[in-house]
Amino acid sequence: MSTLDPPFSDHLQEDELTPDQYGDFISSLPTAGFLSQYCGVWFPTRVMQGVLSLKKHFQAHETDILMMTPPKVGTTWLKAILFAIVNRKHHLDLQKHPLLTNNPHILVPYLDLHLYNKKEIVYLYRNPKDTFVSLWHFLKNNERTTNSFEETFDKFCQGVSNFGPYWDHVLSYWKESSEKPQRILCLRYEELKQQPTTHLKRIAEFLGCPFSKEEKTKGLINDISRLCSFDHLSKLEYFFCQGNSGDWMNYLTPYMAEKLDHITEEKLLGTGLKF
Incomplete structure (x- = not known):
């Protein structure tokens, strides 16, 4: 040309x-x-x-399931949870479960990489400050950037990040979930981490495969929670942060934290969404 x-x-x-x-x-x-x-x-x-x-x-089917997240909000963790819940009747022996030897990204492929057809949407979002810090660790450990911490932070604030701008990504799905709660389930990372069994039940109900009374009595929800824990996932051949909420305080300067808070407040003004 x-x-x-x-x-x-x-x-x-x-x-x-x-x-x-x-x-x-x-x-x-x-x-x-x-x-x-x-x-x-x-x-x-x-x-x-x-x-x-x-x-x-x-072309999606009515019975399909879609999992949507911005990067670094707990994507791999949620993939493990969804796979374990949806396929629990096929993997009754947790000692031989596929998650013990397979990365969740293999078991639940990416749409844009593998064209895997799914429909119902489960969405996960996270505090922007922890999201950025997790993103930074991922980029550096996988040699995806040559920029400094400060340069990467500025780009994140400007919306120049994977599938960004981050706030727009979250807001678009959150608004849709408010209008179509039967189709889109929005989960907050921090709440999922604090009360995993409560939200595992909520996810199963949303997907149309609620835990039976017998499964609850046998402690299957707790078993799945342990199977999908960060302690287990970190043993697989993949880089995982520990996913600790509030870890941003060890990396962001007061100025950076205040800047992200200001952007968040501005973006979410009048929406009702809170991180």
Whole structure:
């Protein structure tokens, strides 16, 4: 393409793209490090082909289940919980459970990476300050960024982060859950961590597979809670933070904490949502 040609995205509509044209379209998008901006959202460039395929071809079924979260709010933990709840009748022997040897991301694949069809939505969100700190650990430990802590923080505040802006992501699902509570279940990370058995029951009921009286008597809810605990997940071949609430105090300066609080207050004003 010569310098006089119009941008790729200007002369070909997205719905006209064929898979062999995805690369050119993706390369035409605004970028920031490992991210590409598409429809006002920052996606990891490596998943953009899956995002385009999903938008064009994905058709959900009424009985399917979708799990949605922004990054680093407890995604892997929730995947483990959902897999254990939904498939509990197929894995009665917890000593041989797939979660003992498999990463939850293998058992519950990503839509944008694996085109896995699901419908009902379970959504998890978390305090923005802990979310950012967890994101920073993930990026550094997986060599996903060359930016400093301060630079990464500024980008997060500007909305330039995986699937960001973070506040917009959370608000969009929270508002939908208020309008369609039978379709979308919103969970707050801190509450799930404080009362896991209470929320495991709530999740099971939402998914249409509530725990039976016999399962409760046998202590299955507690067994699943232990199976999906951070202590267990941290033993798998994957990087996990301990997921401690309030850990942000060990990393953020007072100025940073105040800045995130201000953004949060501004974004959530009048919505009724609280972190």
